[in-house]
Amino acid sequence: GETQMKMLAEWLRDARQAVVFTGAGMSTESGLPDFRSAQSGIWQGKDPTQLASTQALRHNREGFAAFYRMRIEGLLACRPHEGHAILAEWERRGRIRGIITQNVDGFHQQAGSRNVAELHGNLGTLCCLACERTYPAARYLQPDGTVCDCGGFLRPTVVLFGEALPQAALAKASEWTEQADLFLVLGSSLVVSPANWFPQQAKAAGARLVIINREPTPLDDLADLVIGDALIGTVLKTVEAELSGY
Ligand code: NAD
Ligand code: APR
Numbered sequence: 001g002e003t004q005m006k007m008l009a010e011w012l013r014d015a016r017q018a019v020v021f022t023g024a025g026m027s028t029e030s031g032l033p034d035f036r037s038a039q040s041g042i043w044q045g046k047d048p049t050q051l052a053s054t055q056a057l058r059h060n061r062e063g064f065a066a067f068y069r070m071r072i073e074g075l076l077a078c079r080p081h082e083g084h085a086i087l088a089e090w091e092r093r094g095r096i097r098g099i100i101t102q103n104v105d106g107f108h109q110q111a112g113s114r115n116v117a118e119l120h121g122n123l124g125t126l127c128c129l130a131c132e133r134t135y136p137a138a139r140y141l142q143p144d145g146t147v148c149d150c151g152g153f154l155r156p157t158v159v160l161f162g163e164a165l166p167q168a169a170l171a172k173a174s175e176w177t178e179q180a181d182l183f184l185v186l187g188s189s190l191v192v193s194p195a196n197w198f199p200q201q202a203k204a205a206g207a208r209l210v211i212i213n214r215e216p217t218p219l220d221d222l223a224d225l226v227i228g229d230a231l232i233g234t235v236l237k238t239v240e241a242e243l244s245g246y
Pocket of ligand 1: 053104159161165174193197
């Protein structure tokens with residue numbers, strides 16, 4: 001409620017190094033469905049390891065391509081919301097060190113954030129399995145969009161289940177987390193490893209842990225503050241109003 005948001009504003013004001021960690025819940029207010037929300041999540045009735053995995057890439061290319069064509073269509077129809085813009089403004093004001101994101105929509109960068117660690121890659125680009133040439137994701141929506149000029153198969157540059165996460169993003173996220181005294185989780189169910197190690201690493205490093213999420217997460221007991229009764233967009237606007245003193 002309001003009191004919790006006021007407390008969050010105070011903690012942000014006092015923080016020496018605040019780090020933000022986002023999941024799919026950060027982009028639902030932009031119109032992109034998340035993965036595990038009760039009715040609307042993408043994984044409802046689907047097995048992610050059969051679609052967003054190296055196994056699907058090898059043995060179910062039709063299903064893999066159809067799944068990512070649908071995801072790319074959604075991405076191209078949506079844009080960052082005011083919450084993304086507020087986070088970019090907080091970076092400009094030195095309020096947050098950076099954003100660790102599991103999201104592949106690129107909305108943080110599109111809204112102006114510069115320090116972003118993309119743990120699961122980015123859906124905006126395709127690369128060829130054979131020659132490694134890259135293309136904008138929109139190509140997937142064209143006829144034969146999955147075929148590279150060289151004839152190879154094109155895949156989105158996202159981390160699939162079964163793949164390791166990009167070392168550079170992991171290293172950046174670990175460095176920020178080690179030095180954080182405030183760690184703010186926005187819109188993640190925190191059920192996927194290894195991304196969900198970071199909130200735990202922050203707590204172990206002595207940071208205050210705040211979780212803003214519509215549904216309970218496995219790390220709620222570890223958190224110093226949990227806000228589950230308001231959408232992320234509302235929380236960020238209210239906290240920003242507190243910080244700007246109007
Ligand atoms: P995993 O449990 O196999 O972990 C991937 C590797 O990263 C492991 O080798 C682990 O040791 C390493 N690692 C992770 N965090 C680390 C850290 N903090 N420091 C050092 N090393 C670390 O992952 P998985 O279950 O096989 O899935 C791979 C990833 O793909 C998952 O994170 C999953 O969320 C992601 N994924 C992305 C999409 C998408 O659309 N972007 C879809 C499905 C899955
Ligand atoms: N405000 C607050 N919470 C929200 C909002 C919102 N507007 N919209 C959704 N949520 C919450 C949901 O209740 C849900 O618990 O955000 C959470 C999103 O969790 P998931 O759908 O599991 O998404 P995420 O945690 O990012 O998934 C992790 O799984 O499939 C892989 O790689 C994929 O990056 C993804 C990873």
